[in-house]
Amino acid sequence: MRGLTQNSAPIYEALERFRRMRVVPFDVPGHKRGRGNPELVKLFGEQCVGIDVNSMKPLDNLCHPISVIRDAEDLAAEAFGAAQAFLMVGGTTSSVQSMVLTVCKPGDKIILPRNVHRSVINALVLCGATPVYVNPDMDHRLGIALGMKTEQVEQVIRENPDAVAVLVNNPTYYGICSDLKKIVQLAHDHGMLALADEAHGTHFYFGEHLPVSAMSAGADMAAVSMHKSGGSLTQSSFLLTGPGVSSGYARQIINLTQTTSASYLLMGSLDIARRNLALRGREEFAKVVSMAEYARSEINKIGGYYAYSRELVNGGSIYDFDVTKLSVHTLDIGLAGIEVYDLLRDEYDIQIEFGDLGNILAYISIGDRRQDIERLVSALAEIRRRHQRDKAGLMSHEYIPPEVRVTPQQAFYAPKQAVPLNRARGRVCSEFVMCYPPGIPILAPGEVITDAILSYIAYAKEKGCSITGTEDPQVEYLNVLEEA
Amino acid sequence: MELWFSERHTPHVKLSIRVDRQMFSVQSEFQRIDVFDSKEFGRFLTLDGYMMLTEKDEFIYHEMIVHVPMAVHPAAKRILVIGAGDGGVIRELTRYSSVDSIDMVEIDPLVVQVCREYLPKTACRLDDPRVNIHYEDGLRFIRSRENEYDLIIVDSTDPFGPGEGLFTREFYGNCYKSLKEDGIMVNQHESPFYDEDSQACQRAHKRIVESFPISRVYQAHIPTYPSGHWLFGFASKRYHPVHDLDAVRWDLLGLKTGYYTPRLHVGAFALPAYVEELLRDVEA
Numbered sequence A: 001m002r003g004l005t006q007n008s009a010p011i012y013e014a015l016e017r018f019r020r021m022r023v024v025p026f027d028v029p030g031h032k033r034g035r036g037n038p039e040l041v042k043l044f045g046e047q048c049v050g051i052d053v054n055s056m057k058p059l060d061n062l063c064h065p066i067s068v069i070r071d072a073e074d075l076a077a078e079a080f081g082a083a084q085a086f087l088m089v090g091g092t093t094s095s096v097q098s099m100v101l102t103v104c105k106p107g108d109k110i111i112l113p114r115n116v117h118r119s120v121i122n123a124l125v126l127c128g129a130t131p132v133y134v135n136p137d138m139d140h141r142l143g144i145a146l147g148m149k150t151e152q153v154e155q156v157i158r159e160n161p162d163a164v165a166v167l168v169n170n171p172t173y174y175g176i177c178s179d180l181k182k183i184v185q186l187a188h189d190h191g192m193l194a195l196a197d198e199a200h201g202t203h204f205y206f207g208e209h210l211p212v213s214a215m216s217a218g219a220d221m222a223a224v225s226m227h228k229s230g231g232s233l234t235q236s237s238f239l240l241t242g243p244g245v246s247s248g249y250a251r252q253i254i255n256l257t258q259t260t261s262a263s264y265l266l267m268g269s270l271d272i273a274r275r276n277l278a279l280r281g282r283e284e285f286a287k288v289v290s291m292a293e294y295a296r297s298e299i300n301k302i303g304g305y306y307a308y309s310r311e312l313v314n315g316g317s318i319y320d321f322d323v324t325k326l327s328v329h330t331l332d333i334g335l336a337g338i339e340v341y342d343l344l345r346d347e348y349d350i351q352i353e354f355g356d357l358g359n360i361l362a363y364i365s366i367g368d369r370r371q372d373i374e375r376l377v378s379a380l381a382e383i384r385r386r387h388q389r390d391k392a393g394l395m396s397h398e399y400i401p402p403e404v405r406v407t408p409q410q411a412f413y414a415p416k417q418a419v420p421l422n423r424a425r426g427r428v429c430s431e432f433v434m435c436y437p438p439g440i441p442i443l444a445p446g447e448v449i450t451d452a453i454l455s456y457i458a459y460a461k462e463k464g465c466s467i468t469g470t471e472d473p474q475v476e477y478l479n480v481l482e483e484a
Numbered sequence B: 001m002e003l004w005f006s007e008r009h010t011p012h013v014k015l016s017i018r019v020d021r022q023m024f025s026v027q028s029e030f031q032r033i034d035v036f037d038s039k040e041f042g043r044f045l046t047l048d049g050y051m052m053l054t055e056k057d058e059f060i061y062h063e064m065i066v067h068v069p070m071a072v073h074p075a076a077k078r079i080l081v082i083g084a085g086d087g088g089v090i091r092e093l094t095r096y097s098s099v100d101s102i103d104m105v106e107i108d109p110l111v112v113q114v115c116r117e118y119l120p121k122t123a124c125r126l127d128d129p130r131v132n133i134h135y136e137d138g139l140r141f142i143r144s145r146e147n148e149y150d151l152i153i154v155d156s157t158d159p160f161g162p163g164e165g166l167f168t169r170e171f172y173g174n175c176y177k178s179l180k181e182d183g184i185m186v187n188q189h190e191s192p193f194y195d196e197d198s199q200a201c202q203r204a205h206k207r208i209v210e211s212f213p214i215s216r217v218y219q220a221h222i223p224t225y226p227s228g229h230w231l232f233g234f235a236s237k238r239y240h241p242v243h244d245l246d247a248v249r250w251d252l253l254g255l256k257t258g259y260y261t262p263r264l265h266v267g268a269f270a271l272p273a274y275v276e277e278l279l280r281d282v283e284a
Helices: A010-021 A038-044 A046-050 A068-080 A091-103 A118-127 A150-159 A180-189 A247-257 A264-302 A337-348 A370-387 A408-413 A451-462 B058-072 B088-093 B109-118 B138-143 B161-167 B169-178 B195-211 B247-252 B262-268 B273-280
Strands: A084-088 A109-113 A130-134 A165-169 A193-198 A221-224 A237-241 A325-329 A359-363 A416-420 A433-435 A441-443 A477-481 B004-010 B013-027 B032-038 B042-047 B050-054 B078-083 B101-106 B131-135 B149-155 B179-188 B214-221 B229-236
Touching: A010 A068, A010 A264, A038 A046, A068 A084, A068 A237, A068 A264, A084 A091, A084 A247, A091 A118, A091 A193, A091 A221, A091 A237, A091 A247, A109 A150, A118 A130, A118 A408, A130 A150, A150 A180, A165 A180, A180 A193, A237 A247, A264 A325, A264 A370, A264 B138, A325 A337, A337 A359, A337 A370, A337 B169, A370 B138, A370 B161, A370 B169, A433 A451, A441 A451, B004 B042, B013 B109, B032 B109, B042 B109, B050 B058, B058 B088, B058 B149, B058 B179, B058 B214, B058 B229, B058 B247, B058 B262, B078 B088, B078 B138, B078 B161, B088 B101, B088 B149, B101 B109, B101 B138, B109 B131, B138 B161, B138 B169, B149 B169, B161 B169, B161 B195, B169 B179, B169 B195, B179 B195, B195 B214, B195 B229, B195 B273, B214 B262, B214 B273, B247 B262
Parallel strands: A109 A130, A109 A165, A165 A193, A193 A221, B078 B101, B078 B149, B101 B131, B149 B179
Antiparallel strands: A084 A237, A221 A237, A325 A359, A416 A477, A433 A441, B004 B013, B013 B032, B032 B042, B042 B050, B179 B229, B214 B229
16 A cells, blocks of 8 residues: 555545646536536535546546555555455445355355345345245344344355355344354355445444444445445445455456446545545444434434334344434334434424335434434424324235246346235235335345235335335336236 | 734625634634624624624523513523523523522533633623533423423524524424413524624524514614614513513612613514514414
8 A cells, every 4th residue: 555544545635636736627527627517516616526527647547446545445454454445336126136146146046134235135136146045033022123033044055055145134224133253154154255235334434332243243245334424425325245255256246237437426435435434433332322322312212103222132133223223113113214314304404314114214324413412312302292193004014925937137137917915915026125225125026926025015105205216116016027 | 913803794794893802713613703802892702703602792682582571570590501602691590599400501611611601791691600511502401301390491593504403493392392371481582784784684584483472572782792782582471571571670780881771671672564464464
C-alpha cells in the first residue's frame, strides 16, 4: 500500500488533486462539470457535479484498478480484516450476486436460509445453481424468521455433501445472528465455502460488543452494505474475500455485470466512510448502541410495544442479537407494524425503515441525534394513545416453508402464463412475490403457490404492505409455469 | 469603535444592534450562548446567534405568553413551562398567588446558569419555592405525564436546533394528554410575515389544530424578533380565549403590566386578513 495508513483516503485525495488541476474535459460525462446542465448544478451543487467524472489515469479505473482505487481497496481490506476488498457501485445487490456467482456454477448446490434477500435468489436465476433451503425457526410471538441452528445446517450439509457453499445472513434485517463461526467451521470441514450476506452488518467490523463479523469468523466472502450502517452514499457497497478465494476470479465475475463508468461520487464516499469507521468507528458505534438502548428502554416504558434485544438470545436460532437494530413488536397495541409505519410517516413526519405485519424497524445509525430519538418515542406513545385497539383479527407472520419444484433459473425462463390470484393455487410460480422492504420473498421462482401463501398475500395487501416482484404491478395476477 | 450584532431575518434582511460590549460567550452541549450589552436595548441574550430577549422589549413577550391564558383559566394551579431558561415566564407566573406549583423543563442547564448571572431582570424568580426546574428534553418529560396540568406554556426557541421537537405533532399530542380536562396550552408561534417563518407558523398551527378542539392565534408587537410581528398559539380543551376571558377577575388581582391589558387581550385575537387566511389554509 506504499506506506498508506487508515488516515489516508486515496480516492478522495486524488479527486481533490484533480479538482485543483482544472483539467479541461473533452471526455464524458457530457455535462462537463455541470456547465451543460445548470439544473443539475442547482440541485446537487458545484462540489458534487465537479467530481462526477470518468475514469482516467490520475483517478484509476474500477474495472482494473492499479493506483488510487487499488490503494483504497487495500485500505478497506485492512480495515475489514479481509484478504481483498472490492469497491462496489451497484448496491449490495451487486455484492451479493457477485459473491454467489463467484462460488456457484450452473447445477451447483448452495445451502442457504430461505429468509434471504431477493438478490441471493436473483443470483441463482442468473447462474443456474440450485438452492437447498434451511428452514429458519420462527419466533411465533414476534412473527419473525430467525437464524439457522447449527444442527439444521449440519444436517443439510450431510444430506447434500455435493453442495459448494453455505450462505448466512449476518445478521437478518431484524438483527438476528446465527452461530457464524460454527457454521463456517462446518462448511470448511465439508469442503464448502462460507458466504455471508452482511447487508445489515457493516458495524460488526468496527463496534465493540457486537456480533462477530464474517471475516473474523473465517468466512470466505462477505457482501457488506457500507451505505447502510457505514455512512457512504446509497448504492455503494463492499465485497470482501478471505484468503481461500481467488481475488482475480472474483474481479472477473464482478466485471461481468458491473458498469465500466463507475461513479466517483460513490467510490469517493466509500473511501471516506471507510476512513471514518477505521478511525472513529468504535466511538461512533458505541453512541449508536447507547441511543438504540435508550430508545428501547423508553419504548418499552410506553406499554404495549415490545422493543426486543439480547434477551431473545437462545444459543441456537438466535445465537446473537445486533443491539443497534431497533425492532419493535406492535401487535399488542392492536396495530400491524405496517400501520404504525404509515402513521409515523403520514401524521408525524417520521420515516422508518420498514413495517411488516407485526413489527417495525427504525434504523439507528451514526447520523442520529438524541432529539430525534425523543421524537420517535413520543410519536409511538401518541400512536398508542390515539389508535390503540383490540388486537383480535390481526395476523402475525408465519414462516411458510417453500415447496421447491424447479430451480429458480428453470422457473424464470420456462414457458409461463399469468393467472389471477384466486386460480393460482397449486401452480408453480415463476416470479418473485415479496413485501418491500424487507424484500424477503414470500414466493421465489420455482416454488408452489399454496393457500397459506395466497392468504398471506391477501392480508399483506389489505394492511397496505407494498408488494413487489411480480410482472403485474397490481399483484392481481401471478406468472406460473404452463402445465405440461 | 463600532461593534454590531447582526441577525439575518431572511437571506436578504438583517437586524443589527450596536453592541456596547460582549458580556459572556459559551458553547454548551446544545447551543452557543451569548450575552451582550447595548445602548438601545440594554442587555440581550442570543442562542446560536438568534435573538432570544432584550431587557427593553422582553416584557411584551413574557406578559403576552403568561397573562392571556391566566386571565382565561379560572383556576390555573398546576403549571408546566417548557423552555423558558431565561426565567421571564416564571417571573410573570409567580406574580399569581393562586399558582400552586410550576414545573419548568429546560434542556440546557447552562442557559439558566448564564441568565441567573447576567439577566437578573428575568431570572429573578427562579428560586420561588413553587418552581421546580427539570433539566430535560421537553418531549421526554411530557411523555409520561397524564391529566396533570391546568396550563402548559411552551416558550420554545425556533423550529430548528434544540427546540425542533417542540413544534411537532407528537409534542402537541403529548401536551394534550398531560393537560386536565379544562387545560390550556400556549405556545410561541413564530411570525407570519417572512416566507420561511410563515411556513413554520402554518405547520405549527396545523399540528395544534389536529391535536386540540379549540385552537386560536393571537399577536403582539416585538421589535427585536423578525418582522416585529409575532404570534402566539392558544390551544384549549374547553375555554375559548375571548368568550371565557374574565377581565373583572383579572383586574381585581391588581397586577401592574406594561403591555397586557384585558382590552388588548381581546384585540390581540383580531388578526390581519392575510394571517387569518394563512391559518385557515391549514385548518381544513
